Every structure is written in C-alpha cells, then in structure tokens.
Amino acid sequence: MKQIIIITGAGKGIGKSIALDFAQATNKKNDFKPVLILASRTASDLEAVADECRSYGAASDIIQTDIADIAQIDRLVTTTLERHGSIDCLVNNAGVGRFKVLGDMTEEDFDYTMATNLKGTFFLTQKVFAVMEKQKSGHIFFITSIAAETAFKSSSVYSMSKFGQKGLVETIRLYAKNCNVRITNVMPGAVYTPMWGEVPDTKKNVMMMPEDISAPVVQAYFTAQRTSVEELVIRPVCGDINE
Ligand SMILES: NC(=O)c1ccc[n+]([C@@H]2O[C@H](COP(=O)([O-])OP(=O)(O)OC[C@H]3O[C@@H](n4cnc5c(N)ncnc54)[C@H](OP(=O)(O)O)[C@@H]3O)[C@@H](O)[C@H]2O)c1
Numbered sequence: 294m295k296q297i298i299i300i301t302g303a304g305k306g307i308g309k310s311i312a313l314d315f316a317q318a319t320n321k322k323n324d325f326k327p328v329l330i331l332a333s334r335t336a337s338d339l340e341a342v343a344d345e346c347r348s349y350g351a352a353s354d355i356i357q358t359d360i361a362d363i364a365q366i367d368r369l370v371t372t373t374l375e376r377h378g379s380i381d382c383l384v385n386n387a388g389v390g391r392f393k394v395l396g397d398m399t400e401e402d403f404d405y406t407m408a409t410n411l412k413g414t415f416f417l418t419q420k421v422f423a424v425m426e427k428q429k430s431g432h433i434f435f436i437t438s439i440a441a442e443t444a445f446k447s448s449s450v451y452s453m454s455k456f457g458q459k460g461l462v463e464t465i466r467l468y469a470k471n472c473n474v475r476i477t478n479v480m481p482g483a484v485y486t487p488m489w490g491e492v493p494d495t496k497k498n499v500m501m502m503p504e505d506i507s508a509p510v511v512q513a514y515f516t517a518q519r520t521s522v523e524e525l526v527i528r529p530v531c532g533d534i535n536e
Pocket residue numbers: 301302303304305306307308332333334335338358359360361386387388389390409413436437438439480481482483484485486487488489
C-alpha cells in the first residue's frame with residue numbers, strides 16, 4: 294500500500310537512518326510502497342539520501358524546508374498534499390542543540406534552539422495532525438530525547454526545548470485517541486551523529502549509532518494498526534553520558 298511519510302531532518306544522523314530503514318523495508322514487505330518526503334535545510338544532503346532510498350526501490354521526494362519558518366512549514370504540508378494526496382506518517386526529527394554551561398548561553402542560542410525544536414515542531418505537528426484527524430488515521434513520531442526528562446549541566450536550553458516537546462506529545466495524545474492517530478515519543482540517549490561535532494574515540498565507543506534508533510522506530514510503525522507504541526526509551530548500555 295502507498296504510504297506517504299514525511300521525515301524532517303532527513304539529511305543527516307538519525308533522520309537519514311530512519312529514511313533509509315523505511316526505504317529498505319520496501320523490499321522486505323510486499324504491501325509497503327512508501328513515498329518518502331525528505332525535508333531539511335540542506336538540499337545536497339537530501340539529494341544524496343533520496344538517491345540511496347531510490348536504490349532500495351522507495352519513491353522519494355525532496356522538499357527543502359526550514360521548519361523554523363512557518364511559511365516553509367505551510368509549503369511542506371501543502372506541497373505534499375498536492376503531489377501525493379495524503380500524509381500517513383510524520384517523523385518530527387529535525388532538531389538543533391547548543392551545548393554550553395548555563396552562564397554562556399546567549400539570547401541567540403535560546404531563540405535558535407526554540408525556533409526549530411519548539412515552534413517548528415509545534416506548527417508542523419498542528420498542520421499535519423489536522424490532515425490526519427480528517428483521514429482518521431496516521432502516525433506521528435517525535436524524536437525528543439532523554440533530555441526531555443533528565444537534566445544535564447550543558448543542556449539547559451536544549452533540555453527546556455525537549456521538555457517542551459514532551460508537553461506537546463502529551464497534549465496531542467489527548468486529541469489523537471479520538472481519531473485513530475498513533476503517537477510515539479522516542480527518547481534516545483547519546484547517539485553518534487553530526488550534532489555532536491568532533492567526538493574523541495573513547496566517547497564514540499560508548500555511544501549508540503543512528504541505526505540503533507531508526508530500527509525500533511520503523512518497527513513501531515509496522516506494529517498492528519490497533520496498537521500504539523507510545524514510548525521508546527533507548528540508551529547506551531553503559532547509561533547516560535553526563536555532560
Ligand atoms: N544525537 C543524539 O545524541 C540525540 C539524542 C537524543 C535525541 N536526539 C534528537 O534527534 C534528532 C536528530 O538529531 P541528530 O543527532 O540526528 O542531529 P544531526 O545529525 O545534527 O541532524 C539533524 C537534522 O535536522 C536538520 N535540521 C536542523 N534544523 C532544522 C530546521 N530548522 N529545519 C529543517 N531541518 C532541520 C538538519 O539538517 P540541516 O542542518 O541541513 O537543516 C539535519 O538533517 C534531534 O531532534 C535531536 O535533538 C539526538
């Protein structure tokens with residue numbers, strides 16, 4: 294069956310891995326014909342991911358989008374509907390982090406983080422949820438973080454944004470139950486992705502890899518429609534990397 298799946302932040306890291314895992318499922322599941330809508334700010338990243346997805350037989354469409362800009366969110370949703378007619382799944386993955394001690398955080402750090410993680414995630418969810426509410430079906434994933442419920446010294450603003458995302462998850466669940474929409478909050482610990490910048494080998498060796506998150510996400514999508522995997526908490530086996 295044709296499934297229209299929007300993945301934000303699909304150009305790198307966890308979002309890229311989710312796109313590739315959905316694409317690879319095309320060959321493993323006879324009735325799964327995904328159309329992957331890949332969104333992020335960097336077109337060249339999206340082109341590379343789309344090519345790889347197509348090599349697995351998955352239709353892929355690129356809509357370059359900055360989710361911090363409401364007009365671009367509108368364009369992402371309307372263009373998806375014009376081209377493909379429905380939205381079956383949204384993976385709210387795009388996110389940014391500025392990691393510094395409390396006293397070094399600037400107003401620009403605050404506004405930059407909140408614009409993507411909170412404002413962008415809220416308004417994209419609002420618009421896509423309206424579509425799913427009418428359809429009476431759909432699945433929304435939020436890639437929040439363990440920082441949505443645990444504080445770290447260098448993550449004050451990031452944690453605020455992730456706690457806020459968790460508030461949105463809990464609110465949207467209240468609406469989703471009435472219209473057959475599934476909501477999954479994914480809370481990963483440390484994953485080795487470009488978000489971390491340079492990482493020494495000692496740290497890298499204890500971090501998770503993007504595929505450790507994308508595999509359970511795709512599996513949650515394929516659970517029976519009557520079932521909602523509400524939360525996935527995924528940590529490195531050694532626990533949190535405290536920073
Ligand atoms: N890595 C971890 O340890 C970890 C742990 C827990 C949760 N998470 C969460 O997982 C998600 C993905 O993180 P990651 O580690 O994969 O990060 P990443 O490697 O930095 O990738 C982030 C992706 O989001 C896109 N993006 C950022 N801001 C955007 C915006 N305003 N509009 C559209 N796309 C945007 C980036 O592309 P462009 O820059 O080209 O737009 C990129 O494709 C984030 O929400 C993050 O908070 C990460």
